[in-house]
Amino acid sequence: MEKKILIPTNFSKHVWHALIVAMQLYHKHPCTFYLLNVYSSPGFLGESLPLNRNEESQDSAREISEKGLDRIMKGLSFRQENARHSFETISYQGNLIEGIQEQIEKLGIDLVILGAAGESSRISASYDSKISSITEEVEQCPVFIIPEEKDLNASSGTEIVFPSNFRIPFKQKELEALLELANNLKASVRVLYINSEDKPLTSEQEENKADLARLLEDINFSFHTLTQTSPTVGVHLFLQSRESEILALYQRKQGFFSRLFHKTRLDDIDFDPKLPVLVLKEFQ
Template identity: 30%
Template sequence: MKHIILPTDFSENALNACKYALKLLEKERCTFHIVNCYVPLESYHSIYSATLDMGTSDNINALNSQKGLQEFLNILKDIQNRPWHFFKTISSPRLLNNEIKRLINDTKSELVIMGTKGASGLKEVFMGSTTVNVIKSVKSCPILAIPENFDFKAPMEIGFATDLYRFYSQSELQLVLELAKTFKSTIRIVNVTEEKAPLLNIQKFNLRSIQKYFGDIPNYLHIVSTENSVSKALESFAKKLDIHLLALLNCPKGYLEKIKTEPILRKVAFHTKIPLLIIPELGMSNSTKSNNWVSATSI
């Protein structure tokens, strides 16, 4: 039984991310933990604004959260209701980051799936402030960020972005590996570099280790130019090869950190057009946690 966390602010974007989750895990036995945190947000755009009482007291906020969760759940069940899918709703006054960390600890959840825009409505900021805050805060569980209005596509082409200077443990790549097995995907290992040059010995060693984990899963190395921006290079690569999901490790000096700090993001931006799988830095620990992921064909 997998445990998956689905944060929602009742926006259309949150609903779309949950729809993606249901389709991605359609054949998997799962418990989906749908969580709404009713602390004040910078702006609030609810698809249920006509039916919710937007009172300000804690009691009214709690009731509105609970009512919104029930309506949200009903919509999800109308979209797809599998007997091996179970749902729990959580209404919490905590900050979303703290509630997600609590749920990961209490339920041993293996994945957080959320939208990349949410209620903030920001169009020129990478992913959206809520998602970025969760990524910065949650360090023990993968996060799958779904772009606004993205229609589900089976991840037949998975991109894995790495500079190959770091050794990866199998536990860190387990989710990528299992998704590839489930969907019979090809994995594209993409190395973004300022100058195309032969790999150094340490890069060759790390590449061999990664390819050993992938086993007989088709995988290829692609070396691409930065184009003055890691984000633009990855965006161009994803478009050219029709990548359906891009995985990055969340670690210091990694590609994700470079993307988040690039000034260009607040101008023309790396608008995430495909799902991003943010992998936590686990090292050699937690080697068995992700092994609960099994092929969908086992159901």
């Protein structure tokens, strides 16, 4: 089945890198990559729109946007790597989040991929975090953040850490992006339960854990538990101790995701900004 992947771009090198990584990641899949540039939009993509603003100062914002997308297409034409991949460009005037959400709903996007530069790839509740704004507000579609200069190569030793409290069951569709990522990278999924109160699982949690095991049965996975620690510290220590390559988070409003990155606990969080993060979304 064809995958539809949306990549917002501001024509920067880290977004180009994310596109190349995405093409490699889905090299066995027929894919349409939609390259979206949002112009006249404050923050993130809009603020560094043109490659050569001085040379193009007479051009309108739309012309600059379209020329930038044209340059990307010309760069891709030289690669000609995969006959299964096709590319389309979208120049959108307006708000960044609205532009992304509109494409998700109109085109049936399966995954949004964000290229991140340095510290901007951190996931937090900070209101000035541009990446976090997208991961928090975009709905009904998973988001994968790929930091600059981070390559993802298929390896049986690759680990994806997936924290869960087993309190609410997952829908199969909500885990599709995680399963695909694990299969594409030949990676193992380590499901991490933070037992802060050192209590046994309830019967409902045990049932949800068993359901999750069934959903993950086609990939290599294992369950892990940490006790007497907070979710933020526990996830940090687990990633650090195992040198895991990817963090996967499930975002449900008022759920584990929001608590893990609650603003009052921001100082507890110090994930490696070079760590890719897959944000899974709740589907209604």
